[in-house]
Amino acid sequence: ELKVEQNPLFLSMQEGKNYTIYCNYSTTSDRLYWYRQDPGKSLESLFVLLSNGAVKQEGRLMASLDTKARLSTLHITAAVHDLSATYFCAVVPNYGGSQGNLIFGKGTKLSVKP
């Protein structure tokens, strides 16, 4: 059974600082998603990572995928308050995998304080 673990689950940051959120998964996959969720809202797609070594950047966020280590990272550079949200990674396993098998981590709740 595929397990997806995020850490930390809670992260309080000061504005201007850098930090990394980690997403580990337990079986082979080369399709991983990062989503953002604001309180009481839907999920917003941030990044789709489809191959080993994939790196994508949007503004202050950068995501990477290492399929050999079964690890994805979401790096935050010079955090600002607007980045406060919960961030989820989600993984599709290679074996028998489809969107119907998408497994989510528990999310990392990020709070950026002045």
Next chain:
Amino acid sequence: DGGITQSPKYLFRKEGQNVTLSCEQNLNHDAMYWYRQDPGQGLRLIYYSQIVNDFQKGDIAEGYSVSREKKESFPLTVTSAQKNPTAFYLCASSQNLNTEAFFGQGTRLTVV
């Protein structure tokens, strides 16, 4: 405006009642999904459908039922057999089972 519409946004149900959550999409997507989210948790898959008149159980299908009579619509019924139905329910759709899913705005169901 293309997108996924869930209704209602908030729903209250008395114990023992069935209730149906609506999900409509005008993206011409073949696949649709229902997820449940509990506080502090990730999303868990209830049901998904890859084509009209076909659907598959997800990880937590017990106490739920779905139908897919039209491509655009994938309603979810929360039955009285669902022991703990209070949660945030998210509908999603994708072009097919191998492409990225996009999410609706969610329905918050509370049992009173």
